[in-house]
Protein backbone atom coordinates (compact mmCIF):
# COMPACT_ATOMS: atom_id res chain seq x y z
CA UNK A 1 0.00 0.00 0.00
CA UNK A 2 1.25 3.43 -0.91
CA UNK A 3 1.76 5.89 1.94
CA UNK A 4 1.85 8.92 -0.34
CA UNK A 5 -0.89 11.41 0.53
CA UNK A 6 -3.39 12.11 -2.25
CA UNK A 7 -2.15 9.13 -4.30
CA UNK A 8 -5.58 8.34 -5.77
CA UNK A 9 -6.11 12.02 -6.63
CA UNK A 10 -2.68 12.09 -8.25
CA UNK A 11 -3.32 9.02 -10.39
CA UNK A 12 -6.67 10.36 -11.67
CA UNK A 13 -5.10 13.78 -12.34
CA UNK A 14 -2.17 12.24 -14.23
CA UNK A 15 -4.38 9.96 -16.34
CA UNK A 16 -6.78 12.80 -17.12
CA UNK A 17 -3.96 15.22 -18.02
CA UNK A 18 -2.37 12.57 -20.25
CA UNK A 19 -5.69 11.98 -22.06
CA UNK A 20 -6.20 15.73 -22.49
CA UNK A 21 -2.62 16.08 -23.73
CA UNK A 22 -3.23 13.49 -26.45
CA UNK A 23 -6.40 15.36 -27.43
CA UNK A 24 -4.69 18.75 -27.58
CA UNK A 25 -1.71 17.42 -29.50
CA UNK A 26 -4.12 16.02 -32.12
CA UNK A 27 -5.86 19.38 -32.41
CA UNK A 28 -2.61 21.31 -32.71
CA UNK A 29 -1.92 19.64 -36.07
CA UNK A 30 -5.39 20.43 -37.42
CA UNK A 31 -5.13 24.04 -36.19
CA UNK A 32 -2.41 24.93 -38.67
CA UNK A 33 -5.08 26.18 -41.11
CA UNK A 34 -6.38 28.60 -38.48
CA UNK A 35 -9.86 27.10 -38.05
CA UNK A 36 -11.55 25.86 -34.89
CA UNK A 37 -10.66 29.01 -32.91
CA UNK A 38 -13.24 31.30 -31.30
CA UNK A 39 -12.64 34.70 -29.71
CA UNK A 40 -14.04 35.08 -26.19
CA UNK A 41 -15.69 38.20 -24.73
CA UNK A 42 -12.36 39.33 -23.21
CA UNK A 43 -10.86 39.06 -26.78
CA UNK A 44 -8.71 36.06 -25.83
CA UNK A 45 -8.81 32.94 -28.05
CA UNK A 46 -10.28 29.53 -27.21
CA UNK A 47 -10.14 26.42 -29.40
CA UNK A 48 -11.83 23.04 -29.65
CA UNK A 49 -8.73 21.77 -27.85
CA UNK A 50 -9.44 23.92 -24.76
CA UNK A 51 -13.09 22.77 -24.64
CA UNK A 52 -12.27 19.10 -25.30
CA UNK A 53 -9.53 19.02 -22.68
CA UNK A 54 -11.74 20.70 -20.06
CA UNK A 55 -14.54 18.18 -20.74
CA UNK A 56 -12.24 15.14 -20.48
CA UNK A 57 -10.58 16.29 -17.24
CA UNK A 58 -13.73 17.36 -15.39
CA UNK A 59 -15.41 14.09 -16.41
CA UNK A 60 -12.53 12.16 -14.80
CA UNK A 61 -12.60 14.26 -11.59
CA UNK A 62 -16.36 13.87 -11.22
CA UNK A 63 -16.22 10.08 -11.84
CA UNK A 64 -13.71 9.63 -9.03
CA UNK A 65 -14.64 12.47 -6.65
CA UNK A 66 -18.25 13.48 -7.35
CA UNK A 67 -18.42 15.98 -4.48
CA UNK A 68 -15.30 17.94 -5.40
CA UNK A 69 -15.64 21.36 -7.03
CA UNK A 70 -13.75 22.56 -10.11
CA UNK A 71 -12.58 26.06 -11.04
CA UNK A 72 -12.11 25.62 -14.80
CA UNK A 73 -11.17 28.39 -17.20
CA UNK A 74 -13.76 27.66 -19.91
CA UNK A 75 -17.58 27.58 -20.05
CA UNK A 76 -19.92 26.20 -22.71
CA UNK A 77 -21.78 29.41 -23.69
CA UNK A 78 -20.50 29.55 -27.28
CA UNK A 79 -20.84 25.79 -27.75
CA UNK A 80 -24.52 25.78 -26.87
CA UNK A 81 -25.12 28.15 -29.81
CA UNK A 82 -22.81 26.44 -32.30
CA UNK A 83 -23.85 22.93 -33.40
CA UNK A 84 -20.79 22.40 -35.61
CA UNK A 85 -18.30 23.33 -32.92
CA UNK A 86 -20.10 21.17 -30.34
CA UNK A 87 -20.16 18.17 -32.70
CA UNK A 88 -16.45 18.58 -33.47
CA UNK A 89 -15.59 18.54 -29.78
CA UNK A 90 -17.76 15.48 -29.13
CA UNK A 91 -16.05 13.63 -32.01
CA UNK A 92 -12.64 14.62 -30.73
CA UNK A 93 -13.43 13.40 -27.21
CA UNK A 94 -14.85 10.08 -28.48
CA UNK A 95 -11.78 9.58 -30.67
CA UNK A 96 -9.46 10.03 -27.69
CA UNK A 97 -11.61 7.75 -25.52
CA UNK A 98 -11.36 5.03 -28.22
CA UNK A 99 -7.54 5.26 -28.13
CA UNK A 100 -7.49 4.60 -24.38
CA UNK A 101 -10.28 2.14 -23.51
CA UNK A 102 -8.10 0.68 -20.74
CA UNK A 103 -8.80 3.67 -18.51
CA UNK A 104 -12.53 3.97 -19.23
CA UNK A 105 -13.46 2.74 -15.72
CA UNK A 106 -11.42 5.54 -14.07
CA UNK A 107 -11.93 8.36 -16.57
CA UNK A 108 -15.50 7.73 -17.74
CA UNK A 109 -17.03 8.10 -21.19
CA UNK A 110 -19.35 10.73 -22.73
CA UNK A 111 -22.79 9.67 -23.94
CA UNK A 112 -23.79 12.66 -26.10
CA UNK A 113 -23.01 16.26 -27.14
CA UNK A 114 -25.23 17.77 -24.47
CA UNK A 115 -23.18 16.05 -21.80
CA UNK A 116 -20.05 17.79 -23.15
CA UNK A 117 -21.58 21.20 -22.41
CA UNK A 118 -22.89 20.15 -19.00
CA UNK A 119 -19.54 18.75 -17.90
CA UNK A 120 -17.59 21.80 -19.13
CA UNK A 121 -19.91 23.97 -17.03
CA UNK A 122 -19.10 21.95 -13.90
CA UNK A 123 -15.93 24.04 -13.89
CA UNK A 124 -17.95 26.99 -12.59
CA UNK A 125 -16.94 26.86 -8.91
CA UNK A 126 -16.29 30.25 -7.35
CA UNK A 127 -13.29 28.82 -5.47
CA UNK A 128 -12.52 29.85 -1.90
CA UNK A 129 -10.69 28.67 1.19
CA UNK A 130 -12.99 25.80 2.23
CA UNK A 131 -13.14 22.24 0.96
CA UNK A 132 -11.66 20.42 -2.05
CA UNK A 133 -11.44 22.50 -5.22
CA UNK A 134 -9.59 21.57 -8.42
CA UNK A 135 -8.08 24.40 -10.50
CA UNK A 136 -8.06 23.50 -14.20
CA UNK A 137 -6.47 25.23 -17.17
CA UNK A 138 -7.28 22.86 -20.05
CA UNK A 139 -4.83 24.64 -22.35
CA UNK A 140 -2.59 27.20 -20.73
CA UNK A 141 -0.88 29.32 -23.35
CA UNK A 142 -3.67 29.07 -25.94
CA UNK A 143 -1.85 31.70 -28.02
CA UNK A 144 1.28 29.54 -28.00
CA UNK A 145 -0.84 26.51 -28.84
CA UNK A 146 -2.28 28.28 -31.91
CA UNK A 147 1.24 29.35 -32.98
CA UNK A 148 2.50 25.76 -32.66
CA UNK A 149 4.72 26.74 -29.70
CA UNK A 150 4.54 25.80 -26.02
CA UNK A 151 1.32 25.14 -24.14
CA UNK A 152 0.42 23.12 -21.06
CA UNK A 153 -2.50 21.14 -19.64
CA UNK A 154 -2.64 22.15 -15.96
CA UNK A 155 -4.54 20.65 -13.05
CA UNK A 156 -4.15 21.25 -9.31
CA UNK A 157 -6.02 20.19 -6.19
CA UNK A 158 -6.58 22.93 -3.62
CA UNK A 159 -7.76 21.89 -0.14
CA UNK A 160 -8.94 24.62 2.26
CA UNK A 161 -7.16 27.21 0.14
CA UNK A 162 -3.77 25.41 -0.07
CA UNK A 163 -2.44 23.67 -3.21
CA UNK A 164 -1.86 20.01 -2.35
CA UNK A 165 -0.95 18.56 -5.73
CA UNK A 166 -0.28 19.72 -9.24
CA UNK A 167 0.05 17.95 -12.58
CA UNK A 168 1.20 19.63 -15.80
CA UNK A 169 1.37 18.04 -19.24
CA UNK A 170 3.63 19.81 -21.73
CA UNK A 171 3.14 18.13 -25.13
CA UNK A 172 5.68 20.30 -26.97
CA UNK A 173 8.36 20.84 -24.33
CA UNK A 174 11.76 19.72 -25.70
CA UNK A 175 13.90 17.48 -23.51
CA UNK A 176 16.77 20.00 -23.83
CA UNK A 177 16.46 23.81 -23.66
CA UNK A 178 17.59 25.86 -25.45
CA UNK A 179 17.35 23.45 -28.39
CA UNK A 180 20.83 22.84 -29.85
CA UNK A 181 21.20 24.30 -33.34
CA UNK A 182 19.81 22.14 -36.14
CA UNK A 183 18.02 19.75 -33.77
CA UNK A 184 14.59 21.37 -33.76
CA UNK A 185 12.92 18.65 -35.81
CA UNK A 186 14.59 15.65 -34.15
CA UNK A 187 14.56 16.52 -30.47
CA UNK A 188 12.21 14.47 -28.19
CA UNK A 189 9.28 16.45 -26.78
CA UNK A 190 6.66 15.95 -24.09
CA UNK A 191 6.86 16.00 -20.31
CA UNK A 192 4.50 15.09 -17.48
CA UNK A 193 5.33 17.04 -14.30
CA UNK A 194 3.74 16.03 -10.97
CA UNK A 195 4.12 17.43 -7.47
CA UNK A 196 2.57 16.59 -4.11
CA UNK A 197 2.99 18.83 -1.07
CA UNK A 198 5.56 17.29 1.27
CA UNK A 199 6.50 14.52 -1.21
CA UNK A 200 8.38 16.29 -4.01
CA UNK A 201 8.30 17.14 -7.72
CA UNK A 202 8.70 14.45 -10.35
CA UNK A 203 9.09 14.16 -14.11
CA UNK A 204 8.17 11.42 -16.59
CA UNK A 205 7.67 11.00 -20.32
CA UNK A 206 4.22 12.31 -21.26
CA UNK A 207 3.64 9.71 -23.98
CA UNK A 208 4.82 6.52 -22.23
CA UNK A 209 2.49 4.44 -20.01
CA UNK A 210 1.98 6.11 -16.62
CA UNK A 211 4.51 5.10 -13.95
CA UNK A 212 4.13 5.22 -10.17
CA UNK A 213 5.36 8.58 -8.84
CA UNK A 214 8.24 7.25 -6.77
CA UNK A 215 9.53 5.24 -9.74
CA UNK A 216 9.95 8.40 -11.81
CA UNK A 217 12.66 11.08 -11.83
CA UNK A 218 12.63 13.37 -8.79
CA UNK A 219 13.50 16.88 -9.98
CA UNK A 220 15.14 19.81 -8.21
CA UNK A 221 15.89 23.44 -8.92
CA UNK A 222 19.52 24.55 -8.85
CA UNK A 223 20.22 26.44 -5.62
CA UNK A 224 23.89 27.35 -5.97
CA UNK A 225 24.09 29.64 -9.00
CA UNK A 226 25.10 33.32 -9.05
CA UNK A 227 23.14 35.83 -11.09
CA UNK A 228 25.78 35.89 -13.83
CA UNK A 229 25.13 32.19 -14.49
CA UNK A 230 21.33 31.95 -14.28
CA UNK A 231 18.68 31.43 -16.94
CA UNK A 232 15.45 33.47 -16.75
CA UNK A 233 12.06 32.33 -18.04
CA UNK A 234 9.58 34.88 -19.34
CA UNK A 235 6.40 34.69 -21.41
CA UNK A 236 6.21 35.29 -25.15
CA UNK A 237 3.11 37.51 -25.24
CA UNK A 238 3.99 41.16 -24.51
CA UNK A 239 0.38 41.77 -23.42
CA UNK A 240 0.69 39.26 -20.55
CA UNK A 241 3.85 40.58 -18.85
CA UNK A 242 6.07 43.65 -19.10
CA UNK A 243 9.18 42.68 -21.01
CA UNK A 244 10.60 46.20 -20.53
CA UNK A 245 10.41 46.04 -16.74
CA UNK A 246 11.80 42.50 -16.82
CA UNK A 247 14.82 43.72 -18.83
CA UNK A 248 15.48 46.46 -16.26
CA UNK A 249 15.35 43.92 -13.43
CA UNK A 250 17.84 41.67 -15.22
CA UNK A 251 20.11 44.66 -15.78
CA UNK A 252 19.97 45.58 -12.09
CA UNK A 253 20.95 42.03 -11.11
CA UNK A 254 23.72 41.85 -13.77
CA UNK A 255 21.98 38.91 -15.41
CA UNK A 256 23.17 38.63 -19.02
CA UNK A 257 20.31 39.53 -21.37
CA UNK A 258 20.95 36.46 -23.52
CA UNK A 259 20.06 34.26 -20.56
CA UNK A 260 16.34 34.67 -21.26
CA UNK A 261 14.18 31.74 -22.34
CA UNK A 262 10.77 32.84 -23.66
CA UNK A 263 8.05 30.22 -23.27
CA UNK A 264 4.27 30.36 -23.29
CA UNK A 265 2.28 28.80 -20.43
CA UNK A 266 3.25 27.05 -17.19
CA UNK A 267 6.01 25.34 -19.18
CA UNK A 268 8.02 28.15 -17.51
CA UNK A 269 7.42 26.66 -14.04
CA UNK A 270 8.25 23.20 -15.44
CA UNK A 271 11.53 24.50 -16.86
CA UNK A 272 12.53 25.94 -13.48
CA UNK A 273 11.52 22.78 -11.60
CA UNK A 274 13.86 20.66 -13.75
CA UNK A 275 16.82 22.90 -12.96
CA UNK A 276 17.00 24.33 -16.49
CA UNK A 277 16.29 27.93 -15.41
CA UNK A 278 16.34 29.63 -12.01
CA UNK A 279 14.05 32.67 -12.28
CA UNK A 280 10.56 33.30 -13.72
CA UNK A 281 9.59 36.97 -14.10
CA UNK A 282 5.96 37.97 -14.73
CA UNK A 283 5.72 41.73 -14.20
CA UNK A 284 2.19 43.11 -14.66
CA UNK A 285 1.37 45.19 -17.72
CA UNK A 286 -1.78 46.66 -16.25
CA UNK A 287 -2.97 47.75 -12.79
CA UNK A 288 -6.35 46.15 -13.22
CA UNK A 289 -5.57 42.59 -14.43
CA UNK A 290 -6.10 39.86 -11.83
CA UNK A 291 -4.07 36.68 -12.30
CA UNK A 292 -6.22 33.53 -12.51
CA UNK A 293 -5.70 30.68 -10.01
CA UNK A 294 -5.61 28.08 -12.83
CA UNK A 295 -2.63 29.87 -14.41
CA UNK A 296 -0.42 29.33 -11.33
CA UNK A 297 -1.76 26.67 -8.92
CA UNK A 298 0.05 23.63 -10.37
CA UNK A 299 3.19 25.66 -11.02
CA UNK A 300 3.27 26.91 -7.44
CA UNK A 301 3.42 23.43 -5.87
CA UNK A 302 5.83 22.19 -8.55
CA UNK A 303 8.28 25.00 -7.71
CA UNK A 304 7.88 24.75 -3.94
CA UNK A 305 8.47 20.99 -3.99
CA UNK A 306 11.53 21.26 -6.23
CA UNK A 307 13.27 23.76 -3.93
CA UNK A 308 12.07 27.17 -5.08
CA UNK A 309 9.86 30.03 -3.96
CA UNK A 310 6.85 31.54 -5.76
CA UNK A 311 5.49 34.94 -4.74
CA UNK A 312 3.92 38.10 -6.04
CA UNK A 313 6.16 41.03 -7.05
CA UNK A 314 6.45 42.14 -3.39
CA UNK A 315 7.61 38.72 -2.16
CA UNK A 316 4.27 37.74 -0.59
CA UNK A 317 2.99 34.18 -1.03
CA UNK A 318 0.12 33.61 -3.49
CA UNK A 319 -3.28 32.99 -1.89
CA UNK A 320 -5.29 30.34 -3.78
CA UNK A 321 -8.24 30.58 -1.37
CA UNK A 322 -9.58 33.96 -2.50
CA UNK A 323 -11.81 32.85 -5.37
CA UNK A 324 -11.16 32.32 -9.09
CA UNK A 325 -8.44 34.97 -9.14
CA UNK A 326 -5.41 35.88 -7.03
CA UNK A 327 -5.57 39.14 -5.11
CA UNK A 328 -1.84 39.76 -5.71
CA UNK A 329 0.14 41.44 -8.50
CA UNK A 330 2.50 39.65 -10.87
CA UNK A 331 4.61 36.55 -10.22
CA UNK A 332 8.24 36.05 -9.21
CA UNK A 333 9.48 32.46 -8.95
CA UNK A 334 13.11 31.74 -8.16
CA UNK A 335 15.57 29.40 -6.49
CA UNK A 336 15.68 29.86 -2.71
CA UNK A 337 19.16 31.39 -2.77
CA UNK A 338 18.13 34.13 -5.24
CA UNK A 339 14.49 34.94 -4.49
CA UNK A 340 14.93 37.74 -1.92
CA UNK A 341 17.52 39.54 -4.07
CA UNK A 342 15.19 39.35 -7.08
CA UNK A 343 12.38 40.85 -5.01
CA UNK A 344 14.71 43.70 -3.91
CA UNK A 345 15.62 44.40 -7.53
CA UNK A 346 11.94 44.39 -8.56
CA UNK A 347 11.21 46.87 -5.76
CA UNK A 348 14.09 49.11 -6.81
CA UNK A 349 13.10 49.14 -10.49
CA UNK A 350 9.43 49.81 -9.75
CA UNK A 351 10.42 52.43 -7.14
CA UNK A 352 12.57 54.32 -9.68
CA UNK A 353 9.47 54.67 -11.87
CA UNK A 354 7.30 56.35 -9.20
Ligand SMILES: Nc1ncnc2c1ncn2[C@@H]1O[C@H](COP(=O)(O)O)[C@@H](OP(=O)(O)O)[C@H]1O
Pocket residue numbers: 044073137139140141142143144235236237239240241263264265266285286289292295
Ligand atom coordinates in the same frame (compact mmCIF):
# COMPACT_ATOMS: atom_id res chain seq x y z
N1 LIG B 1 -3.05 41.06 -19.21
C1 LIG B 1 -2.66 39.88 -18.76
N2 LIG B 1 -1.70 39.77 -17.80
C2 LIG B 1 -1.27 38.59 -17.34
N3 LIG B 1 -1.76 37.41 -17.80
C3 LIG B 1 -2.71 37.44 -18.76
C4 LIG B 1 -3.21 38.65 -19.29
N4 LIG B 1 -4.13 38.35 -20.23
C5 LIG B 1 -4.22 36.99 -20.27
N5 LIG B 1 -3.37 36.44 -19.39
C6 LIG B 1 -3.18 35.04 -19.05
O1 LIG B 1 -1.91 34.62 -19.54
C7 LIG B 1 -2.01 33.23 -19.73
C8 LIG B 1 -0.89 32.72 -20.60
O2 LIG B 1 0.32 33.02 -19.95
P1 LIG B 1 1.70 33.14 -20.75
O3 LIG B 1 1.69 34.46 -21.43
O4 LIG B 1 2.68 33.02 -19.66
O5 LIG B 1 1.70 32.00 -21.71
C9 LIG B 1 -3.37 33.05 -20.35
O6 LIG B 1 -3.79 31.74 -20.11
P2 LIG B 1 -4.60 30.95 -21.26
O7 LIG B 1 -3.72 30.80 -22.44
O8 LIG B 1 -4.91 29.68 -20.55
O9 LIG B 1 -5.83 31.77 -21.54
C10 LIG B 1 -4.22 34.11 -19.64
O10 LIG B 1 -4.98 33.58 -18.55
Ligand SMILES: [Mg+2]
Pocket residue numbers: 137139140141294295
Ligand atom coordinates in the same frame (compact mmCIF):
# COMPACT_ATOMS: atom_id res chain seq x y z
MG1 LIG C 1 -3.90 29.93 -18.68
Ligand SMILES: [Mg+2]
Pocket residue numbers: 050073137138139140141142
Ligand atom coordinates in the same frame (compact mmCIF):
# COMPACT_ATOMS: atom_id res chain seq x y z
MG1 LIG D 1 -6.31 28.26 -20.81
Ligand SMILES: [Mg+2]
Pocket residue numbers: 044045073142
Ligand atom coordinates in the same frame (compact mmCIF):
# COMPACT_ATOMS: atom_id res chain seq x y z
MG1 LIG E 1 -7.60 31.48 -22.06
